[in-house]
Amino acid sequence: MSVSGTKPILQEAVVSILLLMVVSLGAQRASLPKPILSLDPPSSVILLGEDYTLVCHFPLTRCNVELYKGFKDRVSAANEVDYTAAFKVTAALPSKGKNSYTCKYQKFYERNLTWAYSPISDPVQFNVADELPKPSVSVEPASGVLSVGDQVHINCTTCYPSRLSRLYRERDGLIIDTQNTSESVRTVIFTIKELEPMDGGAYSCNVVKTVLGKVYVSPRSDFVEFNVTDELPRATISVQPPFGVVSSGTLIRLTCTGAILNSGGLFYFYRDGETRGTIHVSGSVPSASFIVNDLISAGKWSFNCGYSRRVRQTAYYSPPSEAVQVTVTDFNGTSDSFPNVLCVGAIVLLWIISILGTE
Structure with a gap:
């Protein structure tokens, strides 16, 4: 037993x-x-x-x-x-x-x-x-501030078991989503993906129940509001070696990090304000690396990066990252190679003169 x-x-x-x-x-x-x-x-x-x-x-x-x-x-x-x-x-x-x-x-x-x-x-x-109670509604993220391409969750909660829930957009009163669920579910989650600025605004919900052929419709909930901005979060960039000081001809790795969507996106790399490369990523890959292998002359260069999202056939671009500085030195450790070339030339010339003098 x-x-x-x-x-x-x-x-x-x-x-x-x-x-x-x-x-x-x-x-x-x-x-x-x-x-x-x-x-x-x-x-x-x-x-x-x-x-x-x-x-x-x-x-x-x-x-x-x-x-x-x-x-x-x-x-x-x-x-x-x-x-x-x-x-x-x-x-x-x-x-x-x-x-x-x-x-x-x-x-x-x-x-x-x-x-x-x-x-x-x-x-x-x-x-x-003889009527359904008014449901409550909430939004995630709770701040109600989102970027274009993000997704938002609107939670409709009722104290009464019902199978049918509806989501309304307040500015035009349209039903934009309907969900059928088990009566044991008291909170229905409506998700709006790939947000654009026009999707921002106020939303509400209600629930529907049929008993013995009679349809009961609850009052609409209070509304929740969220805003969608077309400005993406700023990209960040890092350089390897971490101090950005390398010898002439050394490879450097630049890594750009951004808020990429599940649908993927593009990373852009710039040197002194000019585009030097683009990398496409699929899925929500948060970063991409770009190899620089053409720095053979001593000097200083500035690198930054950005990324873009494509939402409903429209491309949106992030602000460029802060810049990182890369310094390339010659083999003697200086970042200006012209004086060194003169010194080497003078040494060679003296060596030739000494040989001719001994003959």
Whole structure:
């Protein structure tokens, strides 16, 4: 027997022992553990004509259970049931408004010819209504500030189980998305991808439910707002070797990092303001590297980079990165090679003169 299966039996055994002790002490009425009443499925609102189930939970077998509206009016009962008693109810017009239900149970112990009674449960409360409650709405990212090509999540949350949710754009009142979900889902996430500046603005949502052929539509939620800018986050650039000082003819690696989309994009590399290379990346690859192999003369150069996104056939470009400086030195460690050439020439000339003089 499983552990979960033995738990109710152990509970009943403990309760029975306690009752025997109470009876042996001469008590007239023994008290059972307090039951728990729940609404299935959980909800704070029930629509007119809708069926719902109230379930009374208790730790014993062969009990008589009573369901009450409020604390006094008995509306249903179940006899000789084990651990739970389920009561199916239909929301009728007389029940419109606030409803409260409780339950209690009792058990007869044949060995002692004794009845034991439970306290009444805590109440379950809900409203029976002829309209759906207003849902709430939120946006991610919470700042509501996005760049072109980003995506936004709009969360529509309801306290009532419904299968159909709609998203509205406030400026024209159009339904721009509809989702069908399980009734167990209380928050529906609407995602708008590849945002453009025209997508910014205010949005709201509502939910729809059909009961016995009647369609209930909730009021629209309050609206959330977000803005879409056509300026992309600025690119960053790094150089390897990290200090940007190399000998003549040494390869250097420039790495550009930017906010690339899942659809990919382009990286651009510039030297002293002129384009020196482009690299296409697919997927959300955040960076690309560019090899510079033509710096054979001593001197100083400035490099920076940028990237672009293509959103719905339109290209958008980031601001250029801050510049990095690269210094190329000759083999003697200087960044100006012309004086060194003169020195080498003078040494060679003196060597030739010395040879001619000895002859």
